[in-house]
Amino acid sequence: MKQRKSSLKELGANGEEAVSQYLQQKGMQVIDRNWRIKGGEIDLVCDDGGAIVFVEVKTRTSNLYGTPFDAITPDKAFRLQRLALAWMAMNHRWGQDYRIDVAGVWMDGYGACEIEHRKAVL
Numbered sequence: 001m002k003q004r005k006s007s008l009k010e011l012g013a014n015g016e017e018a019v020s021q022y023l024q025q026k027g028m029q030v031i032d033r034n035w036r037i038k039g040g041e042i043d044l045v046c047d048d049g050g051a052i053v054f055v056e057v058k059t060r061t062s063n064l065y066g067t068p069f070d071a072i073t074p075d076k077a078f079r080l081q082r083l084a085l086a087w088m089a090m091n092h093r094w095g096q097d098y099r100i101d102v103a104g105v106w107m108d109g110y111g112a113c114e115i116e117h118r119k120a121v122l
Contacts, residue, residue: 015059015105016043018113022103026117028053035087040079042087052098053119054084059105068104069118077122 020030023046031052032045044055056076058068072080080100088094100122107113 012059016057019057019103022115040083042083052096054100055103057103061107072102
């Protein structure tokens, strides 16, 4: 049975919140969330010791349709690069070090989750 759109949005929001807390525990500061322009959205923008980190969060309940990392297609990677540069320009951060990370989240039906954080994937 397919999940309804609202429950998929809720799953994604829960995954983003879990990753936000995880990264803060690792010493990162979340400085922006769900930043959106016409070309797309950046899930999380963090500061990691002076470097700006753009984090794409992919949440799944299983690997039935592939892992969260399988969702990062070449088109998605290109879009993330464009969005990161747009965020840097709009926030006057030109010249600052940055990277793009991906966080894969697996959630069960009981609220427990597993997070895999891959740094500098692009």
